[in-house]
Amino acid sequence: MADLVLTAEIQNKATELIENALIKAGVSAVLLIDGAGNVLANCGARGAEIDAISLAALAAASLGATAQIAKLIGEEDFSLLFHKGKTGNIHFGRLGNDLILVTIFTDEVSLGLVRCRVTEITQPILDIFEA
Amino acid sequence: MALIDLNKKEVHCKIVYYGPGRCGKTTNLLHIYATMNEQHRGKMLTIDTKGDRTLFFDLLPLNLGKISGFDIRIQLYTVPGQVMYEATRKLVLKGVDGLVFVADPLRVRQARNIESLEGLRQNLLDLHMNLEETPLVLQYNKRDLVNTPIPTLTVAELDQDLNQTLKVPTFEAVATTGIGVFETLKAISKRTVTNVANKHLLSGRKS
Numbered sequence: 001m002a003d004l005v006l007t008a009e010i011q012n013k014a015t016e017l018i019e020n021a022l023i024k025a026g027v028s029a030v031l032l033i034d035g036a037g038n039v040l041a042n043c044g045a046r047g048a049e050i051d052a053i054s055l056a057a058l059a060a061a062s063l064g065a066t067a068q069i070a071k072l073i074g075e076e077d078f079s080l081l082f083h084k085g086k087t088g089n090i091h092f093g094r095l096g097n098d099l100i101l102v103t104i105f106t107d108e109v110s111l112g113l114v115r116c117r118v119t120e121i122t123q124p125i126l127d128i129f130e131a
Numbered sequence: 132m133a134l135i136d137l138n139k140k141e142v143h144c145k146i147v148y149y150g151p152g153r154c155g156k157t158t159n160l161l162h163i164y165a166t167m168n169e170q171h172r173g174k175m176l177t178i179d180t181k182g183d184r185t186l187f188f189d190l191l192p193l194n195l196g197k198i199s200g201f202d203i204r205i206q207l208y209t210v211p212g213q214v215m216y217e218a219t220r221k222l223v224l225k226g227v228d229g230l231v232f233v234a235d236p237l238r239v240r241q242a243r244n245i246e247s248l249e250g251l252r253q254n255l256l257d258l259h260m261n262l263e264e265t266p267l268v269l270q271y272n273k274r275d276l277v278n279t280p281i282p283t284l285t286v287a288e289l290d291q292d293l294n295q296t297l298k299v300p301t302f303e304a305v306a307t308t309g310i311g312v313f314e315t316l317k318a319i320s321k322r323t324v325t326n327v328a329n330k331h332l333l334s335g336r337k338s
Binding site: 002003004005006007008011012034035036037038040051053054057058060061064065068 | 132133134135136137138143145173174176187188190192206208218219222223225226227327330331
């Protein structure tokens, strides 16, 4: 796992993609993090309220643990993880090997839409970080 | 895996406290949390079992000031020490930039220290990292037990067991009272940040 140098250009491009695909669709907040739990981008109206450092660390660990569970049942990995609350929901999507997109949304936004939009922006985000 | 955010001018590094169960890793973080000014530390996150053993990890974010105009932000993690949590330890080590190995001085835990250090070496290899190339310091904790009837290891014995080939800085500590805690933190922070800075900030090279 090499060190990651995050430039303003990379951050702006990734933020723009997330804003257009997810924030405009009505989700409350989106965190783009890496597998070590570093926050690369924090978007959305609720983004500033959330303890992003703790959430990123827990999300990275949670998805890491999920990958181990997958191996125990003969799967390579589970590419997404979803938790449903009374009104708030959280969706974790793995982008490539090292990036994770954490999407927080209410019941006013459907899980199907979130999944669809996350899938749509997966490759464009990976392209930004690999460029 | 350090994160260098050129936009916000921040460097984020991950330091993991590693060691056998009950050696005092969480106690180190608790002392740092209780002692540091709120301006320089974030919330401490702990995932433990109903007892006081760490189930997954502890996390304490710190702000250590500026180097070359960059804010240095450190995230301190601990791993669960118990033998059965090997997979969890490997998860927490992912992307580590610096390590503190906390050794237990109880003579009955001598083998556990050696086993845990070997486990660390193997876990790093599994993550394509090398213990010798990763910033590391050793902390010999619970030194207050030396003056009690409880059989303990001497510093020379701990050096012989753990530091014969590594030859890294060692610190005697009593984490419950804070002795040696900040000396350890200062040393590993300096080693870790210097390592990252040499790679990215001082050379002007981007990767």
